[in-house]
Amino acid sequence: MVTENYYQILGVSYHADESEIKKAYRRLAKKYHPDSDGKNKEMFQKIAEAYRVLSDPKLRQQYRYMGHEAFRKSHGRNSFYYQYTYSYEEKEEDCSGCGSCGGHDHSGRSSHSHTKEGHCGSCGEGRTREEEPDEIPPSSIRAAVHLTMEETLREVVKEITIQYQEECPSCHGSRKEPGTGGKVCPECMGHGRNMVYANARYDSGRREETCRTCQGTGEIPEKACHKCGGRGYIMVSQKVKVKIPPNSCPGQFYFFQDIVCEPGFDKELRNLFVIVLIDEHPHFERRDYHIHASMSVDFVTMTLGGEIKVTTLEGIVPYTLAPGTEAGTRIRLAGKGLPAPKKTGGGRGDIYVTLQVGIPKTLSPKQKEALLTFGKYMGK
Template identity: 30%
Template sequence: MADQKDYYETLGVSRDADDDTIRKAFRKLSKKYHPDLNHAPGAEQKFKEINEAYQVLSDPQKRAAYDQYGSADGPQGFGNAGAGAGQAGGFGDFGGQGGFGGGFDDIFSQFFGGAGGGAQANPSAPRQGADLQYRMDLTFEEAIFGKDTKISYDREAVCHTCHGSGAKPGTSPVTCHKCHGTGYIQVQRNTAFGTMMTRQACDVCGGTGKEIKEKCPTCHGSGHEQERHTIDVKVPAGVEDGQQMRLQQAGEAGTNGGPYGDLYIVFRVAPSKKYQRDGAEIYLTIPLSFAQAALGDEIKVDTVHGPVELKIPAGTQSQTKFRLRGKGAPRLRGNGTGDEIVTVEIQTPKHLNEKQRAALMQFAAASGEDVTPHNGTLFDRVKEAFKGGK
């Protein structure tokens, strides 16, 4: 327990802080340390710690277990001890709470009707809406230079008629007459161990603790309605295939006045027919003739930023690499731009005219080489032999 994390200290709140104070502290710190906004060393790790602390302290059951046992998983040996409290930027288990979640007291209360004294979630507490995922297809160039665009998608929004209450305008939800606002009822069950009391969600209010006498004509009591939502998106320059960007509160509507969830945009980048890319570096392979490689030349080379001049030194060998500084992709989480790496491949001509052949023979002789040219295919040589015999 010596290295046990102090979640209250991580968020900078007191141990008796209410839900609103904890939520405000989390939002303030997450904006300060989010890796999309803060590129300082250690910011991403700090953000993960903040997120982990909030996932525990914002959940009444986890917080109660943490306060009592120093762990959101309850006493050691119970619950899902290997599960993390939450991961920033992930896509798995949006809004879900796995396992029993509250340790021994909550397990006890499920079987014996709350006799263990475990904390119960407040059914009227604000809860954040579900996160959504959107796939955006980009061309190779769009990923490098970024773009401003609009996207549209379907989501659950706060009902425009009742503003999320679920009740008909002019009326309000009332405390459930059956569960008296707790959201749960006790049910007696006969088991092999005898008669036991178990706790389950109220069948009248559905666990909300509120009863709607006159339902909203638009959302029929849910407080939400489906909408086609359109937002502006600024795709940052330098994104890569598979990377994602989070847009806060662009997901689905929360409940009981809770905030909207987040929207995660996942980028899918089409490959280029000409270039290869690895992070901020761009790679291009170009052909060179034997004469260009041997004598040297100055040629134009394509880059994503436009053509540039490249000097080929005399005697350049095949697979030689040249670096064009600043002609790559922008670094998404850093300063400056990467480079373009140009690899040259010396091309051997497949067909020579008489002047080219004679010049190469002279070159071979000047080099002290005794070259016996191979003149065409076997079929060509047989054909020539028949011509000579006529």
């Protein structure tokens, strides 16, 4: 089932300004408020969610770059704009290749279409962007790929769900119900373009722009197509596999060119922009590119010093404690954290482990006797 995006839920165009979005929200909120009949709670929640995102410039920009499906998934899993603050002001671009491979696409057909960098689009390899592109083409597809912390260090192949627009099979893009005609657009009076002024006095800043109501055609459907709701396109969902190179940073973009869609998809091949999101970990807490954790160490080792075993993303590593280590001490394992972007110097972050004294819940008679003897020597 195809999910409506936030613009469609509010019934506004992709270029709608703040006042248009607010006006649409108020109208729909009043119409679907649960207090009216108690049956519209789900629709009201959708409207509120759409307004919350589109009315916030930062979230709206994130939504624009990621697309509906990826944005909602990342929001629901608390892995994008709550855990990672992504800068949309920085335009520095640093692309690197991951090598070519190839021969077959994921629809089972032979394909040898390569990207400009020499990467085979059909096998899911692509160029790296550590920041968002200046402009994602309208025909491109946006998606998110979720990696565990361990997966960021190695090459992985992930299956993701993408959504893209396809011409409506019923109206073939005309937006009209088959067998019906069109009528002159009341917004532009059939011209397909509107004059826009910078101020209300109509004396400066004049410019022309494509009519948002008719999308530049000069006419609107007499009756909207039942299949696409008068949009001229339908949303199609599909699963594809993408190859993510090792040392992927949180928030990093990958660009895949000429992604081959389902069999029979003979329209313009779309480009895919994928953002890397890091899932929560049962043992580690991520803070930027550093990892934080805590572990219990027995009283004897904390007091006398000795070797402890510390869990990292690559496995267990030894660490030597000095005698007299106190509870709450934080140790640092340099270069054992997550990959960091090149703009910050590259490499990897660190792991910080806070040490706590492990108190045994049960003791044998000999252990109790030894502790009592120790207490006497300590003057207890």
